[in-house]
Amino acid sequence: AQSVSQHNHHVILSEAASLELGCNYSYGGTVNLFWYVQYPGQHLQLLLKYFSGDPLVKGIKGFEAEFIKSKFSFNLRKPSVQWSDTAEYFCAVTLNQAGTALIFGKGTTLSVSS
């Protein structure tokens, strides 16, 4: 079955540190890729998405992600984190022939200390 792996369960950083969260998926066909964020007490929000075209995509709040097809990866990056980035981050994919069903990774909790 198709799956999404997020390598880090919990990441702890100081403000201004750089962030990279890993995401790998297991599917050889065409995928659509997403990163969602869940801030404490809030609902899931889209950070960025990749459907096609430039594999480097930019999202909200200074986040970006790079799709590397050969590595089945879609890692999330931010050059300098802020305390307000403390949240849970989810990588997800959809398969074109499977409709809107998002397959989520288990999530990574990011804690940023000021």
Next chain:
Amino acid sequence: KAGVTQTPRYLIKTRGQQVTLSCSPISGHRSVSWYQQTPGQGLQFLFEYFSETQRNKGNFPGRFSGRQFSNSRSEMNVSTLELGDSALYLCASSLGGLAGAETQYFGPGTRLLVL
């Protein structure tokens, strides 16, 4: 534009009972998907409705069912509740025309506790 709304926000039920959750999508969105979020299993897809038809289904038992109305509002029903059904149930809506290549917008969820 109003976001996805879900009612009720919190629910407590006992084993064996049934429950119905409601979701109102963003205006103009015709696709509604449901997800279950638990600490152990994470976020799992339940099913998707588009134009009142179930278009996609996840790997959940038949106790989990849903429907969609002509105004795109959707309900999810769980019958014969089990303790393991305790979870946050999320609804997401999208335009629906492009299926997987669309952004889904999530509601705040309904937190169900089964005692």
